[in-house]
Amino acid sequence: MDFFERFLIPHPSPIIYASMAAIVLTTIAIIVGLTYFKKWGYLWREWLTTVDHKKIGIMYLISALLMLFRGGVDAIMMRAQTSMPENTLLDAQHYNEIFSTHGVVMIFFMAMGFIIALMNFVIPLQIGARDVAYPRLNAVSFWLYFMGAMLFNLSFVIGGSPSSGWTSYFPLAGSELSPSVGTNYYMLALQISGLGTLMTGINFIVTILKMRAPGMTLMKMPMFTWSGLITNIIIVFAFPVLTVALAMGTMDRLFGTNFFTTTDGGMDMLWANLFWVWGHPEVYILILPAFGIYSEVISTFAKRNLYGYNSMVASMVVISLLSFVVWVHHFFTMGQGAMVNSIFSITTMAIAIPTGIKIFNWLLTLWKGKIVFTVPMLYSLAFIPIFTIGGVTGVMLGMSAADYQYHNTMFLVAHFHLVIIPGVVFAMLAGLTYWWPKMFGFMLNERIGKWAFSFISIGTCVAFFPMFISGLDGQARRMYTYSESTGFGIWNMISFIGAIGLAIGFILIVYNIYYSTRYASRDVGDDPWDARSLEWATHNPVPEYNFAITPHVNSSQALWDSKKNGHTLFRDGLKEIHMPNNSGVPFVMSVFFFIFGFSFIFSMWITVIASLIGIFACMLHRSFENDHGHHISVEEIKRTESEVRGAKNE
Amino acid sequence: MKELFPAKHVMGFIFSLVLTGVALSVYFFDMSFFMGMTILLVTAFAQAALQLVLFMHAGESEDKNTIYTSVYYGIIIAVITVLGTMLAMIWGYV
Numbered sequence: 001m002d003f004f005e006r007f008l009i010p011h012p013s014p015i016i017y018a019s020m021a022a023i024v025l026t027t028i029a030i031i032v033g034l035t036y037f038k039k040w041g042y043l044w045r046e047w048l049t050t051v052d053h054k055k056i057g058i059m060y061l062i063s064a065l066l067m068l069f070r071g072g073v074d075a076i077m078m079r080a081q082t083s084m085p086e087n088t089l090l091d092a093q094h095y096n097e098i099f100s101t102h103g104v105v106m107i108f109f110m111a112m113g114f115i116i117a118l119m120n121f122v123i124p125l126q127i128g129a130r131d132v133a134y135p136r137l138n139a140v141s142f143w144l145y146f147m148g149a150m151l152f153n154l155s156f157v158i159g160g161s162p163s164s165g166w167t168s169y170f171p172l173a174g175s176e177l178s179p180s181v182g183t184n185y186y187m188l189a190l191q192i193s194g195l196g197t198l199m200t201g202i203n204f205i206v207t208i209l210k211m212r213a214p215g216m217t218l219m220k221m222p223m224f225t226w227s228g229l230i231t232n233i234i235i236v237f238a239f240p241v242l243t244v245a246l247a248m249g250t251m252d253r254l255f256g257t258n259f260f261t262t263t264d265g266g267m268d269m270l271w272a273n274l275f276w277v278w279g280h281p282e283v284y285i286l287i288l289p290a291f292g293i294y295s296e297v298i299s300t301f302a303k304r305n306l307y308g309y310n311s312m313v314a315s316m317v318v319i320s321l322l323s324f325v326v327w328v329h330h331f332f333t334m335g336q337g338a339m340v341n342s343i344f345s346i347t348t349m350a351i352a353i354p355t356g357i358k359i360f361n362w363l364l365t366l367w368k369g370k371i372v373f374t375v376p377m378l379y380s381l382a383f384i385p386i387f388t389i390g391g392v393t394g395v396m397l398g399m400s401a402a403d404y405q406y407h408n409t410m411f412l413v414a415h416f417h418l419v420i421i422p423g424v425v426f427a428m429l430a431g432l433t434y435w436w437p438k439m440f441g442f443m444l445n446e447r448i449g450k451w452a453f454s455f456i457s458i459g460t461c462v463a464f465f466p467m468f469i470s471g472l473d474g475q476a477r478r479m480y481t482y483s484e485s486t487g488f489g490i491w492n493m494i495s496f497i498g499a500i501g502l503a504i505g506f507i508l509i510v511y512n513i514y515y516s517t518r519y520a521s522r523d524v525g526d527d528p529w530d531a532r533s534l535e536w537a538t539h540n541p542v543p544e545y546n547f548a549i550t551p552h553v554n555s556s557q558a559l560w561d562s563k564k565n566g567h568t569l570f571r572d573g574l575k576e577i578h579m580p581n582n583s584g585v586p587f588v589m590s591v592f593f594f595i596f597g598f599s600f601i602f603s604m605w606i607t608v609i610a611s612l613i614g615i616f617a618c619m620l621h622r623s624f625e626n627d628h629g630h631h632i633s634v635e636e637i638k639r640t641e642s643e644v645r646g647a648k649n650e
Numbered sequence: 651m652k653e654l655f656p657a658k659h660v661m662g663f664i665f666s667l668v669l670t671g672v673a674l675s676v677y678f679f680d681m682s683f684f685m686g687m688t689i690l691l692v693t694a695f696a697q698a699a700l701q702l703v704l705f706m707h708a709g710e711s712e713d714k715n716t717i718y719t720s721v722y723y724g725i726i727i728a729v730i731t732v733l734g735t736m737l738a739m740i741w742g743y744v
Binding site: 209233237241267269270273274277321324325327328334335336337339340343344 | 713716720723724726727730731734735737738739742743744
């Protein structure tokens, strides 16, 4: 019986049993639904085996939205628990699990998924390419990310969730103080999805460097592509550190090594150090694509070209370097001397300079612009003040002497939420609304979108501003409850109300998607926002091959030039197009990875070895496979082009 | 005949074998930790550079600037990470 006891939840409650039932019912519903509507073949042919960057982007998007709601439910439960002093909605262990999974899900599976979703969909279109450089690898990336996310979520119902925070600091996360399998889930799930992210990084660097349309030099790339390039460079240099740290942590927990233990020569704070060597660049991995989206949106809806293109690029390059030299500010109070803290304080404050340059560039883009207040623009405009407040409090935290007062309090929680929510979530929602017509061929309803925007932006402020006050008064983060005499009650109640506002906003977004899917007009044309960059130069919906004719580019806003300045985008005649074939191997291999991760978590070594053999068999299959892709003939292109309302042949 | 014989690569191959031999000697000869680590570090970096330039053909194609930029960038990040970690965890730790 011992064998099966490990799979039980060590600390069960009605909520967990309810979600077990919900998971089983949803799975049954999906299987029955697919069988009843005979969609298994469709699912396999069109989605599970696809290597099309647009479809992979959409799958990333769906996963990220699911994870947004999973992490959002955690957030609401946390705020509900702390809304009143001495509340008993959750006990300490559940609260610990919930704030840990909230952080992991939101950063790794929501934010990362979301930025990669938009990069996948938009970047090849923006540079006029037919797909990414390695389409098959792209599918592997997605499925590894997806399997990592699913594995992590399984922890909720099998074996128990991790409870040592999203940072999973040792020695708390070591096998002595966290004996349940929760932290194993953390190590393995992040390892698997991290591998996927690393591959994405390599894939997109090559795509952007090698596959740009003729005439598009580096300094003529749209700003979102630039931000994507810098982001992926940071990914390639930062993620290996996480991979190594996770491997060391896994070995500590499962094989009795002593990397992060307090005895036998281990260094417990080395985990914190390595985690943040990856973790701080990660912050910029999340924020730079957001900056790219804002640059696109603001320039489109202010009807002006982006102010200070060169300084935008330069500041991103500087950020990419500086992001690697500030990580110690995450643990100023570890015990290192004043000299070390001063060095990292100065680098931290220095990083505010390039960020400030970008803020001023956006403001100067808006200056004298003909601003159109669409939903993406509203998010971008709300981003500027809220992000600035979040960023300035970050500089406060970055001063190491003052940090002794702020660290580990709700002040810090307020700071990073007020940076990440406007910085990443607003950007993702802006990008989602902005590129939605390109993805699905219709626009999201503007009126519902504006309601959702109001709830989300006001909700963010109401939820997180009170934390500045309670944090300065001394409320520590990650405390599951507090006594009435502390006086934190009122601030936490306000914060809970804000969280409900946020929840309503997100529900409105879902309703908007439903409403627009049913009622929105399908006749939106190829360029509904009157935009500037290449992705709007192709049809709606985008054909498999993106552009029938490879566009020629002479500036960072090629489409605008072709609309207003008489630039000819499409000069050559139709030619046969070479496209990659679909393949089921990435999916199969990732299923093996899932089995590998799950067995590793529970130390079931036979299945670990079996699934490893499976993984290598998939790689071997790829090595000896002869797959030259397929060709789309000129007649077929002509047929597709006339089906999507008139070819753009000149 | 001279053009056909890859003298550069044969020399490089021999040199990389020599480097491997020197690194291996650290195990067989009794020497101080400092001496051993110095030999290992020097041979390791020489080996990596040799492999990159000679056998992985960095610098032979048009995009050699891209390749060298990313190599230098990688080296900078690695050095910063290692030195910074030493600084925070050992040298600057009170």
